[in-house]
Amino acid sequence: MSLLHPYYIIALVFMLIMSFQEVYRGRVEKRWLYFLGIYLVILAGLRNEVGPDYGSYKGIYIYSDTKEYVTIFLKALRMEGNQPMEVEWLFVLINKILLNVFNAPFYILTLVIAALAVFFKIEYIEDNTFYPFTFMAFMFIPGFFIGESGQIRQNLGSFVVYFAIRFIKERKLFYYLLCIYLAGGIHNVCYLFLPMYWVARIPLNKAVMLILIITSVFLSPFEVYRAFGEFLNNVAADNTLAMGFNGYIDETTQRLNGGFGIPEAMMAILTFFLFAFDTKMKEKFPYYEYHRNYAVIGICLYFIFRNNPIFSSRLAGAFIGFSYILIPNTMYVVSENTKKMIYTFILALVVFNFVVFSSFNNIKAGRFTIDLYRNHLLP
Structure with a gap:
């Protein structure tokens, strides 16, 4: 077992203190959320050779400078230029501008991406839960290490999409489609959210949810996703990056062949909350149905793609990110x-995730430990 660097522990302790405040004493001022956000941006954005995908993104940074602006803009218009484009156009454009215009070192890219991701993350959380610090503490491990400090492209794209939920609520289709377009320019998995503007409003009841989930579990061993072939391979590209934190999921042969691991436990917990509190949530929590629909899709996709660690983490994971916000919201x-009882359970999960994450080798491989973590600003 390894110990996370104290910088991360400070962040988690701060979240838990603010969490206690908001659960038992009322909503905490938003400025404290932004204070935490700035600190997290420094931890993720100015890390030095930290993160499982750090070297891969350094390679993309250099690669981006080989692409002409004409090729990038043509790709943005879904047209082919003289050069192949293996990485999404907007991410390449951000890389190229930082390198060409500002001659910025690589850590400026990670800083910019982290700042954008944390901004959209805070706005999404502030819009969709009365317990933002509780949700952030709940998702901190492994979310922050897989996302802001790991797969930074999918993380940023996903939070742009999550942010766009406000445009579904406001019935602003153009702005929603614009967010999907920009998010897809960062990571193409975000195009899967295109129909969610309409799917969010589909009425579901417990019977339909149960049928959908049971059907997905039944289909799991048959690998029906293979029928979609090249389309899914394109959406879940960059396997090297996707594998960065699959160790947390513990993709053992036994689990892939019917065993029970951490992801299955989390799906069971999420499913329990969906069914146990569905009626009250529909009555009292605004726009609950949107998140419920996302949760059901995420659970179904997880089991359908369960035998493929890339698809189950990258494709299903994008929807599951929406889903967990339902758990703290039930306290309302x-x-x-x-x-x-729910709050105690959430705290227990936070502690469990801390212990489990510390026991995996990835904490060392990612250089998040007290002896390996380095930061360009912090001592």
Whole structure:
């Protein structure tokens, strides 16, 4: 077992203190959320040779300078230029501008990407839960290490899409489509969210949810996703990057052949919350149905893609990111005693994730430990 660097522990302790405040004493001022956000941007954006995909993104940074602006803009228009484009156009454009115009070192790119991701993350969380610090603490491990400090392209693209939920609520289709377009320019997995503007409003009941989930579990061994072939391979490209943190998921042969691991446990927990609190959430929590629909899709996709660690982490994971916000949100609609039970359960999961993450080799491979973590600004 390895110990996370104290910088990360400070962030987690701060989240838990603010979490206690918001759960038992009322909503905390948003400025404290941005204070935390700035700190997280420094941790993720100015890290030095830290993160499982750090070297890969350095390679992309150099690669981006080989692409002409004409080729990049043609790709943005879905046209082919004189050069092949293996990475999404907007991410290449950001890389190229930083390198060509500002001659910026690589850590400026990670800083810019982290700042954008954390901004959209905070706005999404602030819009969609009354317990933002609780949700951030709940998702900190492994989310922050897989996302802001790991697969930074998919992480940023996903939070642009999550942010765009506000345009579904406001019925602003153009702005939603613009967000999808920009997010897809960072990582093409974000195009999967294109139909969610309409899917979010599909009425579901417990019977339909149960049928969908059971069907997905039944289909899991048959690998039906193979029927989509090249389309899914293109969407889940960059396998090297996707494998960065699959160690957290513990993709053992036993689990892939019917065993039970951490992801299955989390799917079971999420499913329980969906069914146990569905009625009260529909009555009392605004726009709950949108997140419920995303959650059901995420659970179904996870089981359908379960035998493929790339698809189950990259494709299903994009939807699951929406889903977990339902767990702290249930505290808003229940009695005080039940609220305390749910909060205790969330804290237990935070501790569990901390212990489990510390026990995996990835904490060392990612250089997040007290002896390996380095930062360009912090001592």
